[in-house]
Amino acid sequence: MNLLHGKLGPQFDALLFDNDGMLVSSMESVHRCWTRWAREYGITEEAFAAVELHGRPAAEIIADLLPEDVRAGALARIEVLETEDVAGGVVLLPGTKELLSALPAGRWAVVTSATRPLAEARLREVGIDFSEMVAADDITRGKPDPEPFLLAAARLGVDPARCAVFEDAPAGLAAGRAAGMTTVALTTTHPAAGLDADVVVRDLSAVSVLVGADGVTIETDDRP
Numbered sequence: 001m002n003l004l005h006g007k008l009g010p011q012f013d014a015l016l017f018d019n020d021g022m023l024v025s026s027m028e029s030v031h032r033c034w035t036r037w038a039r040e041y042g043i044t045e046e047a048f049a050a051v052e053l054h055g056r057p058a059a060e061i062i063a064d065l066l067p068e069d070v071r072a073g074a075l076a077r078i079e080v081l082e083t084e085d086v087a088g089g090v091v092l093l094p095g096t097k098e099l100l101s102a103l104p105a106g107r108w109a110v111v112t113s114a115t116r117p118l119a120e121a122r123l124r125e126v127g128i129d130f131s132e133m134v135a136a137d138d139i140t141r142g143k144p145d146p147e148p149f150l151l152a153a154a155r156l157g158v159d160p161a162r163c164a165v166f167e168d169a170p171a172g173l174a175a176g177r178a179a180g181m182t183t184v185a186l187t188t189t190h191p192a193a194g195l196d197a198d199v200v201v202r203d204l205s206a207v208s209v210l211v212g213a214d215g216v217t218i219e220t221d222d223r224p
Contacts, residue, residue, distance in 0.1 A: 019112040024090050024123070026082075028089065029090065030053065035048075041065075062074050090126055092128075099207055109132035116133065134148050146176075146180075149165055166186065168187070
């Protein structure tokens, strides 16, 4: 339906948020760390540029670039590089704190392609508290597979059809659709033309929520 202004409904039982590019931005840190990592492992610029980094688990990115016998070490290395780069490398995106502060625990979760230690470090860096998270450590298939979002719904004890997914990457939006959820796209990392979602907005400052006994109503009031 691609609404750009007004209410998105019916009411939802839970809202599921990607982390990087959605709640926070660590794009400069990601580029810096992965570029260094690629050099260390002798990956050509052409091979590295051909791989989609954003919105995918590191293990899947590495599997696209390196043989199996070195993947475990390579995964541990990028985890170290990114975790060490968190301080000063993460920025809170507009509207994040205002929206999350309006949602009670049990009504929302973070669903990220990062590992739990890295995701938690990034959220701590900008002062975001959360009660539920699905991270790369928790799943066997990452986005665009629906497993991460379906697991989040199960942990919150809600029907997937009554969940709204907030994503900035095509892989995450595809996962939300495959899970049977309503999708809200932010143009924080990709242009609107490349985002297939029920709703497209600029950032979370364009989204407000009303929480009632029957669920959460989402309103959008801006254009991307």
